[in-house]
Amino acid sequence: MNSKTLLLLGLLVWVIPGFAGGEREAEKKPLPGYTGIVHYLEGKVSMNGETLVIGDTVDPGAALTTGEDSYCEIVFGGKNVFRILESTVAIIDLERGRGNIRVDRGSMSFLLKRLSALDAEEPEFLVDTPSAAFGVRGTAFYVVIESAASSYVCACNGSLQVEDAAGGNIQELTGYHHNALRINKTGDGTFEFSAPGRLYHDDDDLNILAKSIDERIPWGSKED
Numbered sequence: 001m002n003s004k005t006l007l008l009l010g011l012l013v014w015v016i017p018g019f020a021g022g023e024r025e026a027e028k029k030p031l032p033g034y035t036g037i038v039h040y041l042e043g044k045v046s047m048n049g050e051t052l053v054i055g056d057t058v059d060p061g062a063a064l065t066t067g068e069d070s071y072c073e074i075v076f077g078g079k080n081v082f083r084i085l086e087s088t089v090a091i092i093d094l095e096r097g098r099g100n101i102r103v104d105r106g107s108m109s110f111l112l113k114r115l116s117a118l119d120a121e122e123p124e125f126l127v128d129t130p131s132a133a134f135g136v137r138g139t140a141f142y143v144v145i146e147s148a149a150s151s152y153v154c155a156c157n158g159s160l161q162v163e164d165a166a167g168g169n170i171q172e173l174t175g176y177h178h179n180a181l182r183i184n185k186t187g188d189g190t191f192e193f194s195a196p197g198r199l200y201h202d203d204d205d206l207n208i209l210a211k212s213i214d215e216r217i218p219w220g221s222k223e224d
Contacts, residue, residue, distance in 0.1 A: 031057065033077040033117035034094045039212060043070025043086070061093045066106070073212055077117020081213050082110040094118075099125040107144040107200065111209050111217070112136060129153075131191065132183040135161035140210070140217050142201045146182070154180040154198060156206050157217050164191035177219050 031037070036058035038045075044067035045052045047059065058064070058074055066072060066088045075081045076094055084090055088106025093099070097120035101108070108127075115123045115138050125136040127143060129151040134143070139158020146152055153160065155175035163170045164183055169191055173181050178198040185191055203219060210217050 032096065032119065034096060034099070034119060036074045036076045036092060036094050039073045039075040039081065041070070041072035043067055045070055045072045045084075058092050058094065060095050061091065063089065063091050065089050073209070075213060077114045079114035079213055079215065080112045080117060081209060082108055082112075083209055084108055096120065097123060099123070100128065101126070102128040103143055103145055104130070105145055107142070109140075109142045109201065109205060109209055110136070111140045111206065111213065111215065112138050113213070113215055114138075129165075129183075131165050131185050133163050133165070135163070140206050142206070144200050149185040151183045152180065152196065152199060153183070154178055154201070156201075157219065158222070162193075164193075166191060169193060176221055 038052050038054050038056045038058070041052060041054060046065050047062045052072065064084055066084050066086055068086055071083055071085050073081055073083045074092065085107045088108065089104045090108060091102040091104070093101070097118055099118055112125065115125055127134040127136065129143065129145055130148055131151045132153070134153055137159060139160060140156040141158065141160060142154045142156055144152040153162065153173065155173045156178050157176055159172060159174040161170065162173050162181060162183065165185070173179060180196055180198055182194045182196045183191055184194070206217055
């Protein structure tokens with residue numbers, strides 16, 4: 001074996017561990033608290049058309065789609081979780097200081113216990129639907145897109161600020177054991193609010209969601 005071959009082998013021995021170590025360091029790098037991580041899923045779930053698996057991170061502004069009999073749970077900051085239920089299309093935008101979720105079709109449930117994970121003194125979290133927007137301060141709630149003109153929201157345990165899609169008719173929605181509101185766009189372009197009562201979900205749905213982040217919902221009293 002000549003001297004040139006020995007020199008080449010020596011370089012490979014030095015370089016390859018360096019690359020391997022770099023990969024290990026990259027894997028250990030902690031994710032920001034506002035990064036959404038796929039905590040659980042069943043069935044067919046995709047992000048921007050690509051199949052998701054448990055442990056994947058959610059890109060800011062990504063479109064998540066669930067098929068029939070499918071759902072997934074996204075966790076951020078360890079103590080915030082939302083479930084994207086079957087046949088749903090939602091745009092998930094979690095960034096430093098703010099979270100925004102646009103539900104185009106389907107339904108979602110939420111338990112947000114640590115919005116400080118958004119890394120801001122006054123974090124902003126909004127959920128948009130075709131007929132209304134909901135400002136969140138930390139609460140358990142449920143959203144359903146009933147049609148292109150009608151949205152249903154339930155403050156299951158906590159408070160939401162509700163505003164119709166035209167930017168008017170703002171009101172506070174508070175409930176400690178399900179207080180629901182329907183926002184419906186009428187034929188003349190105005191919006192009507194009504195109180196349909198609890199629909200589509202029950203305590204168990206939210207209790208299971210809470211258990212996924214080792215929390216409980218204090219039904220009948222204010223969230224901690």
